[in-house]
Amino acid sequence: MPKVSLNVNGKVHHLDVDEKTPLIYVLRNDLGLKGTKLGCGLEQCGACKVIVDGKAEFSCNTPVEAFEKSSITTIEGIGTPDKLHVIQQAFVTECAAQCGYCIPGIIVAIKALLDVNPNPDDEMICEALSDNLCRCGTHGQILKAVKRAAKEISL
Amino acid sequence: MTLSSSFGNNPDLDSWLQFHRDGRITVSTGKVELGQKLTTALTVIVAEELDVDPGRITVLTADTDNSPNEGYTAGSNSLESSGIALRQASAKARRALMEKASEHLEEPVENLSVTDGEIGGATTNKNVTYWDLIGDKHFKITVTDDVLPKSPDQYHLIGNPVPAVGLEALVTGTMTYVHDMEFTDMAHARVIRPPNYHAQIQDLNDTEVRAMPGVIEVILDGSFLSVVCEREEQAIWAASKLARITVWDESKELNSKDIFVQLKNNPRQSLPVVEGVAKESPVQPFRPPENSSKTLSATYQRPYHMHGSIGPSAAIALYDAQVLKVWTHSQGIFPLRLALADVLGLAEDKIHLVHVPGAGCYGHNGADDVALDAALAARAVPGRPIMLKWERADEHAWEPFGSAMQIELQASLDDTGRVIYWNHETFSDTHMSRPSAHRENSRLLAAWHLQSPRPAPPVKPTPGFHTGIHRNADPIYDFADRRVVKHLVHDLPLRVSALRSLGAYANVFAIESFMDELAHFRDMDPLEFRLAHLSDNRARAVLEAATSKANSGFSSADDGHGRGLAVARYKNSKCYVAVVIDLIVDDYGAIQLLRAVIAADAGQIVDPDGLRNQLEGGLMQSASWTLKEQVKFDDKGIVSRDWESYPILTFAEVPEIETVLIDRPDQPFLGSGEATQGPTAAAIGNAIFYAIGLRLRRIPFTQDRVRDAAAEV
Numbered sequence: 079m080p081k082v083s084l085n086v087n088g089k090v091h092h093l094d095v096d097e098k099t100p101l102i103y104v105l106r107n108d109l110g111l112k113g114t115k116l117g118c119g120l121e122q123c124g125a126c127k128v129i130v131d132g133k134a135e136f137s138c139n140t141p142v143e144a145f146e147k148s149s150i151t152t153i154e155g156i157g158t159p160d161k162l163h164v165i166q167q168a169f170v171t172e173c174a175a176q177c178g179y180c181i182p183g184i185i186v187a188i189k190a191l192l193d194v195n196p197n198p199d200d201e202m203i204c205e206a207l208s209d210n211l212c213r214c215g216t217h218g219q220i221l222k223a224v225k226r227a228a229k230e231i232s233l
Numbered sequence: 234m235t236l237s238s239s240f241g242n243n244p245d246l247d248s249w250l251q252f253h254r255d256g257r258i259t260v261s262t263g264k265v266e267l268g269q270k271l272t273t274a275l276t277v278i279v280a281e282e283l284d285v286d287p288g289r290i291t292v293l294t295a296d297t298d299n300s301p302n303e304g305y306t307a308g309s310n311s312l313e314s315s316g317i318a319l320r321q322a323s324a325k326a327r328r329a330l331m332e333k334a335s336e337h338l339e340e341p342v343e344n345l346s347v348t349d350g351e352i353g354g355a356t357t358n359k360n361v362t363y364w365d366l367i368g369d370k371h372f373k374i375t376v377t378d379d380v381l382p383k384s385p386d387q388y389h390l391i392g393n394p395v396p397a398v399g400l401e402a403l404v405t406g407t408m409t410y411v412h413d414m415e416f417t418d419m420a421h422a423r424v425i426r427p428p429n430y431h432a433q434i435q436d437l438n439d440t441e442v443r444a445m446p447g448v449i450e451v452i453l454d455g456s457f458l459s460v461v462c463e464r465e466e467q468a469i470w471a472a473s474k475l476a477r478i479t480v481w482d483e484s485k486e487l488n489s490k491d492i493f494v495q496l497k498n499n500p501r502q503s504l505p506v507v508e509g510v511a512k513e514s515p516v517q518p519f520r521p522p523e524n525s526s527k528t529l530s531a532t533y534q535r536p537y538h539m540h541g542s543i544g545p546s547a548a549i550a551l552y553d554a555q556v557l558k559v560w561t562h563s564q565g566i567f568p569l570r571l572a573l574a575d576v577l578g579l580a581e582d583k584i585h586l587v588h589v590p591g592a593g594c595y596g597h598n599g600a601d602d603v604a605l606d607a608a609l610a611a612r613a614v615p616g617r618p619i620m621l622k623w624e625r626a627d628e629h630a631w632e633p634f635g636s637a638m639q640i641e642l643q644a645s646l647d648d649t650g651r652v653i654y655w656n657h658e659t660f661s662d663t664h665m666s667r668p669s670a671h672r673e674n675s676r677l678l679a680a681w682h683l684q685s686p687r688p689a690p691p692v693k694p695t696p697g698f699h700t701g702i703h704r705n706a707d708p709i710y711d712f713a714d715r716r717v718v719k720h721l722v723h724d725l726p727l728r729v730s731a732l733r734s735l736g737a738y739a740n741v742f743a744i745e746s747f748m749d750e751l752a753h754f755r756d757m758d759p760l761e762f763r764l765a766h767l768s769d770n771r772a773r774a775v776l777e778a779a780t781s782k783a784n785s786g787f788s789s790a791d792d793g794h795g796r797g798l799a800v801a802r803y804k805n806s807k808c809y810v811a812v813v814i815d816l817i818v819d820d821y822g823a824i825q826l827l828r829a830v831i832a833a834d835a836g837q838i839v840d841p842d843g844l845r846n847q848l849e850g851g852l853m854q855s856a857s858w859t860l861k862e863q864v865k866f867d868d869k870g871i872v873s874r875d876w877e878s879y880p881i882l883t884f885a886e887v888p889e890i891e892t893v894l895i896d897r898p899d900q901p902f903l904g905s906g907e908a909t910q911g912p913t914a915a916a917i918g919n920a921i922f923y924a925i926g927l928r929l930r931r932i933p934f935t936q937d938r939v940r941d942a943a944a945e946v
């Protein structure tokens with residue numbers, strides 16, 4: 079008997095998992111959506127961000143049952159290698175990834191921001207990324223990519 | 234042409250390059266991708282030499298079964314060693330193919346030309362392709378030193394921007410890191426580490442845990458404790474339960490006295506360093522020349538720093554029919570295999586390691602340790618692939634840190650104000666504890682905790698050219714007389730190993746801070762003072778390029794504004810970097826970086842975007858170390874166990890960066906991944922001095938440090 083229903087990237091899944099399981103493990107291990115990364119499990123690094131009802135949220139700590147009535151978008155729901163989203167294209171153009179581990183969480187956070195505000199100033203961008211960490215020091219390229227994406231979206 | 238040393242173990246051309254009939258070329262390398270665009274650079278080098286479209290080339294993952302053994306990917310050497318080896322292998326392949334084509338087309342080799350792998354002659358309109366000639370076949374020749382690669386004026390790819398390999402996968406989350414691998418029947422495991430290095434298990438009753446849902450096995454070997462479960466969250470829950478109920482003997486504590494006191498007081502081995510090499514001879518006494526009119530001194534300090542990979546270490550191991558297979562993000566799968574063979578008592582040929590990327594590691598982090606953890610778990614649950622991931626706290630508390638360092642400098646000036654004598658002494662633990670074969674000892678973490686433990690081998694000083702502690706301890710300036718001493722200090726409290734740039738970060742921080750102090754003492758402009766002591770033209774060029782870029786288009790009249798400059802040549806033999814930092818210190822002592830300028834000369838530029846990424850990434854990371862980071866510990870253990878207790882640079886704190894690249898097409902390409910670490914730290918310290926008149930000599934420059942320094946004045 080499936081215990082949990084989850085709407086992810088526009089598809090509803092009925093899953094037989096412990097409802098206390100943090101969302102990220104269900105996304106990655108039950109739905110095979112490995113683009114969402116586990117960085118800390120402590121809501122401190124942003125690697126695990128997904129969009130929940132339009133807002134970027136951590137998936138590493140909140141039990142899956144809390145998301146049953148929500149609609150979730152993961153990095154896979156934003157674009158694919160053959161069909162990059164404008165934001166992803168901007169990241170490619172600006173070479174905004176080194177190891178890339180932090181990048182899905184950052185793109186998710188930026189997608190949520192640009193959906194609401196296609197024309198953010200620097201402060202709003204930094205606010206949206208205030209709990210995203212990057213250890214490779216790709217910040218400069220990432221910020222350029224975000225600005226490029228914003229410009230293209232508001233054209 | 235001198236042949237790359239990488240051919241020593243692997244002289245066969247076929248072990249480096251494979252041509253396929255469908256027009257693809259696969260390239261093998263013993264190096265592993267470090268998130269530093271190495272793959273892109275290697276692709277470009279091969280494509281250039283063979284005159285093929287880079288899209289035809291795939292760089293294969295390192296694998297102990299079929300890659301050339303090139304040791305470790307480290308020390309910015311990857312591009313130099315693999316790059317040169319592949320350039321030479323490609324040149325050899327091209328030559329062999331041209332000779333074949335010459336026979337085939339009945340044209341002398343001189344008359345042939347290649348366009349994307351298609352060979353044509355000057356007098357014939359017949360063509361033949363690489364894939365016709367050698368597709369799916371072997372060359373069966375060795376790489377020899379009689380073939381000359383292209384000269385730079387024949388290049389059409391190298392030095393121009395090329396799309397980085399694999400970016401689409403990174404931005405769509407479709408790139409497979411080791412954490413993302415999936416196997417049928419895979420189980421998940423976690424380790425439960427002791428509260429600190431010395432604690433041992435006193436008592437554990439695991440009955441309750443064994444009854445938890447999904448638990449397959451609880452593994453206890455000495456004080457090594459691990460749990461294997463069907464599902465990942467079950468492993469996490471079981472591990473946290475085990476952590477709560479295990480009783481540890483914590484009677485042996487860490488020595489948490491001031492680390493800089495320990496660095497001075499503990500037993501040590503001291504070696505003189507001459508021209509970058511440590512000598513097994515007595516250290517000469519400190520003796521400034523008689524004609525010196527003034528001798529100044531200063532002491533600089535750097536705490537323990539963390540690699541702090543964003544993705545905690547992970548590995549998958551499968552033990553089946555006496556053979557162990559491990560998927561790992563280790564930087565050196567061949568040395569790791571030796572280390573695993575020792576600890577597990579397995580023959581080397583019974584261990585098969587496959588490299589799969591992890592998150593950025595910046596040196597020797599937990600990658601190798603977690604491979605042993607996974608192997609131990611897999612041995613207890615044979616036949617099933619075991620995914621073992623470290624939790625964030627495991628990574629923070631157990632990775633080998635970058636060593637704390639103290640550097641004491643003296644400079645003697647003559648009466649014209651020139652430096653005529655320079656004294657540099659560095660006190661530090663080792664910077665190199667990578668695993669390899671150590672027989673009854675081991676550098677792999679879990680080996681220390683097993684029932685029959687293999688403790689870490691004793692630490693010995695490394696004499697090599699600019700290795701660990703004395704990397705960049707020898708200034709690049711023309712000081713007539715100098716004395717450089719490395720002190721390898723023993724019995725220090727924390728586990729350490731290679732962190733990006735090793736000793737260079739703090740040595741350059743010290744030298745370049747002190748140069749500024751001397752310039753200030755002489756009342757000279759810091760640039761002028763440096764140039765007056767510097768005859769290396771490439772170093773002068775980066776200094777001048779960085780300064781002129783910094784002067785253009787930026788000025789600040791703010792009260793707390795300061796600008797700092799620093800320069801170094803990494804390992805005194807690699808990439809030249811000058812950094813200029815503009816920052817503001819506010820009334821409360823908080824520092825905000827405004828702008829950073831990098832000027833770099835990395836010899837011939839292969840991939841400008843990749844180079845820029847590495848330099849700027851290094852600058853950001855160094856800025857983070859310098860402004861914010863310090864591993865905290867007390868006598869009970871490591872206190873910095875998450876990102877709150879070990880904060881790093883955030884998006885709101887990053888400066889704008891501008892990078893000037895100086896291309897030297899006639900010079901060999903030089904490693905650059907670690908070249909900005911040192912100059913960045915010094916440029917920040919120098920900028921703070923010009924902003925508020927306070928000289929900070931102890932990293933990190935936190936708001937509290939600035940306030941303390943202000944209170945002392």
Ligand code: FES
Nearest residue numbers: 117118123124138
């Ligand atoms: S993994 Fe969720 S915030 Fe770090």
Ligand code: FES
Nearest residue numbers: 177178212213214
């Ligand atoms: S690109 Fe490696 S952590 Fe951000």
